[in-house]
Amino acid sequence: MIYGLLTYLAASYFTEAVIYFLSCRLLGRKILWIKLLLTALAADIIVAPVVYLGLYGNIITGIPLPLLSYLLDMFVLTVNILFLYFVAERNFKRIMIAVPFAYFTFYQTYLITCFFIPYRYELGSMVNQCISITLLLLFTFFMGKLIVKTDAATFVDYCTRKKKHSIPAALTGLFLAGAPHYLIVLSMADMNYNTLLTMIGMTLLLSFTVFFRFLSKNVILEETEKAQAGIIAQQTAYIQNLEEIQKDVRVYRHDFKNMMSGMYLDVKEGKTEALEQYMQHMLNEFDHTIGAKIQTANQIMNIEIIELKSLLMAKLSQLDTLNIPWHLEVLYPVRACRMKIRDLLRCIGILTDNAMEAAKTAQGEVDIMITAQNDCVIFLVSNPVEGEVDMNRIWQKGWSTKGSGRGLGLYSYREITGQYPNVSCSTFCRGGRFCQELRIEG
Known part of the structure; x- marks a missing residue:
């Protein structure tokens, strides 16, 4: 015994x-x-x-x-x-x-x-x-x-x-x-005991596979519908952005003759200082109304991962709603990431949400920089920071500078990235800004 x-x-x-x-x-x-x-x-x-x-x-x-x-x-x-x-x-x-x-x-x-x-x-x-x-x-x-x-x-x-x-x-x-x-009723069948156990195991595994496949197809169908809805929403937002640019260009073109007439009189009268101020004002207005939108559209075009593009457009729209200034820069086309898309979206969502909260409190700008070179994609999200940040404690579950009941974001972020040997994350403060870097190797 x-x-x-x-x-x-x-x-x-x-x-x-x-x-x-x-x-x-x-x-x-x-x-x-x-x-x-x-x-x-x-x-x-x-x-x-x-x-x-x-x-x-x-x-x-x-x-x-x-x-x-x-x-x-x-x-x-x-x-x-x-x-x-x-x-x-x-x-x-x-x-x-x-x-x-x-x-x-x-x-x-x-x-x-x-x-x-x-x-x-x-x-x-x-x-x-x-x-x-x-x-x-x-x-x-x-x-x-x-x-x-x-x-x-x-x-x-x-x-x-x-x-x-x-x-x-x-x-x-x-x-x-x-x-x-x-399935104990099968024990009444005339067969070897070991064969009986094998038959039970194989029957149940096959049943489970069919069951799981059936449910998975429903899940995939629903997730596909959600993805398609996200793509449509992203395309709608992108088209609206282009329509706004087109509308601004029309207005700008309509006023261009009046602007040039005013400049002509200043040139004729030799008012070079007034002309310089007028031109500077015109350029600033162009950058503010049209140039910034064109630049954002060009940056968004460099992101070829539809789900990531949709997420970033949603976050940028949220920043605009909160009147938080932001800057997006995508240096090279981002075509693929060696990371599950759901995990990538969760990580980027956590970083941008944290930056948004910090910028709302510190009243500063959120910077998002993305670059893709040599099969490596790097995301850098930064925001203004007030006071000192305890780098040793920010990863602890439940700890947050915002008070109790918080601090799950970066903990979850670390848990997700820790599952990938080709993914690394680093955190540092520089020039009064809190920076989070996510590096995904090929």
């Missing part, structure tokens, strides 16, 4: 690690391996003895084995939900969606490994567990790649944002997590 328990305890450690790994993939989180291994160890110490001894009737007696097995699985799932909530992400909705699906994926993958075991599967068998765990780790690596490839984290985010989707998604995950027990 002790030998079997220790064998199962060792094997269960790897299964806990697999659940953590798959959950992080579904959450779109960076894998922190030290935290993964320690969390798996802590969870294993709790769940493994309960499951092993429970199944052998040493702890709970009088309960039918199928029901007992189901209750023990739900216990394991609950422990993993709690651990991952405190260790991986403090968002209960996302955890309740991602972890049950991760547990379901792990369970079916684990069952499929039984096909390769030459004799009846037993919890306490060292040979059984070695074969099963080795194959589980290999299959899990593949499943992790598949989850990233299908962008399952977007599906989790989508379900989390809308209450009408989050509850059904969480309930579906919980239902699927215990699905093998619903």
Whole structure:
């Protein structure tokens, strides 16, 4: 009994690690391996003895084995939900969606490994567990790649944002997590025990794939409609900007003869100083009414990522509404970024929103500079700053110069950029301005 328990305890450690790994993939989180291994160890110490001894009737007696097995699985799932909530992400909705699906994926993958075991599967068998765990780790690596490839984290985010989707998604995950027990009727079929477990695992994985694909298509359809609406809004704003430029040019052209007539009289009378002032006033008015709009339109044209262009136009419009002066400069055409578009938009949105708030308080200008050269895209967002900025604390969750209940923006920004090895961010103060640089390498 002790030998079997220790064998199962060792094997269960790897299964806990697999659940953590798959959950992080579904959450779109960076894998922190030290935290993964320690969390798996802590969870294993709790769940493994309960499951092993429970199944052998040493702890709970009088309960039918199928029901007992189901209750023990739900216990394991609950422990993993709690651990991952405190260790991986403090968002209960996302955890309740991602972890049950991760547990379901792990369970079916684990069952499929039984096909390769030459004799009846037993919890306490060292040979059984070695074969099963080795194959589980290999299959899990593949499943992790598949989850990233299908962008399952977007599906989790989508379900989390809308209450009408989050509850059904969480309930579906919980239902699927215990699905093998619903197919116990298959045990009546005349087939090898290991083959039975394999058939259950493959059937459920196939069902989950169809279910996930169906939901994903709906998500993609809705996201496509939103993207198209954003493109239309961006094009509308761009056309309005061009129409305003055209209107200003018409007005300017209409007044041009009157301007030239006034200048002619000044030249004829030798009023060079008045002529100089008049011309300077005319040039300043042109720059203010038409030149600035033409320059902005030219800068916006250099951004060829539609979603980024739409976001920046929305932020610039917001700055105009708040009467905050701004300057946008796009030095080279920006055609692509080696970063997921949703993460890029979240990062740029955080930086511009922070700059906007600071400029509103300090009454200064927001500068946005974007350059793309040699497969590297750099975003530099700066704003005026009052007093000293504690560079060591700005990244801490919940800390903000604006008071309590804030300080989540830069923390989230750091969390997002930390998932990409080709992305770096730096912060510095120079000339009374607070600068944030986001560098995305090719």
